[in-house]
Amino acid sequence: MERDNNPAAPLTLVPIAQALQGSGADCSEQMVEIARWCTSYLCNPHPELGRSGAVCPWSPPAIKRETFWLVDVALAGRDDEAIAAQLSGLIDTFKQRAPHSGSATQFKTIVCVLHGLDDPARVNHYHALLKPRFLAAGLMLGEFYSHCPKPGLRSDHFNPLRSPVPLLVVREMVELDIAFLSDQPQFVEAYLRTHGARAHIGINSVLHQEDRLSLSNEQWEVLRRIANR
Incomplete structure (x- = not known):
């Protein structure tokens, strides 16, 4: 699938229901894989999580409300400035998507499927580069990859941010997120x-x-x- 390397080109959001079906020119194989991973992993309990409920408590209601999207992002052969400019555009995209107010906004989610990383841990670089911009806009930016070492909030032995494909995930900052932000x-x-x-x-x-x-x-x-x- 061809991707536009123009840093100004907006990224195309794909509803998870469409990604699960693998339909449309905007769905890569990795996107389909991650859509299935989101429903099988993020939306279900895990024995090492340290609490009841889904690994990501926002994912099931976001999917049910149809406010859960995925997007393919090509990184290979592009400089950091171009990548950061394109990904930063998701701030406005996120805010422009309904709902725009009320408690339902906390269930909007954008999962960025990152392509072209020789080292999956390289996602940490882009996460560190972009996180301040997203936080300034009232949004959280999470990093996922195959061997992410970050432990869970309730278990030092569980690493919840491990995924088969490198990801950056955008959602609204909620009051309890101070637990994730108190280190800086x-x-x-x-x-x-x-x-x-x-x-x-x-x-x-x-x-x-x-x-x-x-x-x-x-x-x-x-x-x-x-x-x-």
Whole structure:
């Protein structure tokens, strides 16, 4: 399948229902594979997860609401500036997609299927490059690849961000995401700007789960310090 390497070219979002069927010129084999992985892995419990429910609690309702999309992104032969410009365009794309307000916005999801990475861990480079831009827009950007070492929130022995194909995943930042953002001051500030007065609700909720969540001592100290402001 030919892909446009023009950095200004908008990326084509494919509803997961279409990707599961493998229909249309915009569905690559990897996209179909990841669509199936999303339904079989993200949408189901896992014995090592450390809690009940789906691995990704946002995925099942997002798919049910038809607000779950995939997109193929070609990286080979392109410089970082072009790649970053194209992927950053997903910020506006995400916000332009319905719903635009209310609690239902938290279930919008875009899964970027990354092509042309010689080393799957290279996704960390693009994640670090782009994450501040997405956080500034009130969005989360997650990285997935075959040997991603990040542990789960409730189990140091489970690595939930492992996927058969390198991915970047976009969703709305919710109040409980402070648990994922407390390791960098700039991420904390982005969280506080996004949620304003309601930020303390998420922070206190995470603090009340201290005996169940696997955060570092430094992260817990950050959360306590913010809660006591």
